[in-house]
Amino acid sequence: MPVVGMVGGGQLARMTHQAAIALGQSLRVLSERSDDSAALVAPGVSLGSHLDLAALREFAAGCDVVTFDHEHVPGEHIRALADAGHTVLPGADALLFAQNKRAMRERLTELGVPCPRWAPVERGAGVKAFARGKTVVVKAVTGGYDGRGVWMVGPDDPLPDTELIVEERVTLVRELAAVVARSPFGQVAAYPVVETVQRDGICVEVLAPAPHLSEERATAAQELAIRLATELGVVGLLAVELFETPDGLLVNELAMRPHNSGHWTIEGSRTSQFEQHLRAVLDYPLGDTALTAPVVVMANVLGGEPGGISIDERLHHLFAAEPGVKVHLYGKQVRPGRKIGHVTALGDDLEKTRARAARAARWLSEGREA
């Protein structure tokens, strides 16, 4: 069997390892620390930095395919691995558009894909002219995630000292995500479009399928994601984060890996996004993306304040109250606001299913009901 290696030892690698086991594999992981989420559960973990080309070369030598848990591997390192004959998926040319927000906006604009109005920021210049006195969204071109690297900037606020783009603040109905997978052969499989709910820039809840989304708009979102996967040459998963506005859909961000907006697929779809990513990078035919229940709700478990009962005790209470909610804990040290796990509830009724997931996540996060 071919060997898949994942650079980065976070929860995405951890859950990909679970999927790899079913396929007769054991995911190889390049992890920074021995207590990283995936390093705790996979054998033969390589310790090393994703910024260290020598470590990447050594890791790639033991793999048939190298893929990623995050988008922080420098493009020149990915190119160096490819030049040395390693199969790295997604490739550097595609991954650029998930690593660099300016490159992404430029390319999407070329492709005529609807985005928020935006502009590059050259040494702080141009923001005032762009903003015309309004509050705008300023984003670091590289390195942001989970709300980091994104700022709301009013007319008199100073600008962060990093390479930036500026975007209009969009009037949102809500946020959606369209996740697709693409194989080297060119097969594409699309998951149902979901609604994502953010708090302080962090995804807290995903509703699948997106409630009350018209079939026309759902299809448009899937077609957009499929088009982007194809045009950008993505292999593996592509998550397209979308703004739903009164006037239609705008692309917010791209990710090219298993994504928080797809965690619901572990129980909620016939093929989990983690298995799908493996199938894609191995060029296997892709799996069925059908829902397994009418309503699937994923809620993230964020680290709560220190103290209180242990996670183990919290699990006891949760399992007693909700025998059907599925729990995924990442083995990470608890820090306030850090994603330490997620829960998934399946059901027929949106509000009831949502309440069950929220209650379960709160129990694990805070060790109490409300």
Add this chain to the structure above:
Amino acid sequence: MPVVGMVGGGQLARMTHQAAIALGQSLRVLSERSDDSAALVAPGVSLGSHLDLAALREFAAGCDVVTFDHEHVPGEHIRALADAGHTVLPGADALLFAQNKRAMRERLTELGVPCPRWAPVERGAGVKAFARGKTVVVKAVTGGYDGRGVWMVGPDDPLPDTELIVEERVTLVRELAAVVARSPFGQVAAYPVVETVQRDGICVEVLAPAPHLSEERATAAQELAIRLATELGVVGLLAVELFETPDGLLVNELAMRPHNSGHWTIEGSRTSQFEQHLRAVLDYPLGDTALTAPVVVMANVLGGEPGGISIDERLHHLFAAEPGVKVHLYGKQVRPGRKIGHVTALGDDLEKTRARAARAARWLSEGREA
């Protein structure tokens, strides 16, 4: 979080590790060989024999709970661990009835549980009198599994040279299995009763729920399994293998661990048997055992004849033909007839779902359609 250790590195430990990851754990495994099924996918595997008390003691010292992938750990070793203060579940007194067929038949007879007519065999004596000229079933008291240790013995056949019991050859309608879990607290959860299909003494197919089983008989089977789990003091899973006969149900065998008749639960039940076993031995409240689809069919993948296309190529064909069938490969070397994996199909229609599972298993086993 508490640490669960499993003695034995087979596919049951492998799939239990997948479930442990979701619960924020990493299963510890005591494995005989570094290329055992579970040892390939779990970190920090202890290498050692389940027959070696020193190895067991060292392993148990790193675990909060010790449980089993098979029933071959000697009872006196389990007692020694318990005497040293380790939590071992199921305990030696319960596990005896899964290890020793004579003890099991004696206890079940005491409890008034319906079994095939049987008798102990003292140095070969008594079989002819028991058989009265008919073919009978002779079973090794200890050590049998997957058809090994069971013989059909005609009037003139010699007896195997080991400790035996003899049983009547039952007129079967079919075989069923009732899987339940029991926690130390005493909570019990029962899975839907399934039909198991054997070939040459090896389970090849499991149909969930058992087709056309009357609700009355299904409930009787679940109640019997719950009663046995309670009376025998089982903690963890108990699989009760049953003969359905024209006159009712008879107990064939007991197993106290995740069981082949429960593999369908990974996708087919809200809580997999592997998660349920962990919840039980950790004394967590047990999970929902509801079916996730009207029909679930599991088919074992047995090693085929040497040669032909690789397992990797077989996966390509299978995934192209059946994008919704779920595959579980155990990472084991292929030997003819050896269980190397299983597949699960979910659907609405029994015959169609069964055909999909059988076709998928055949592809993986033989690398061709039929």
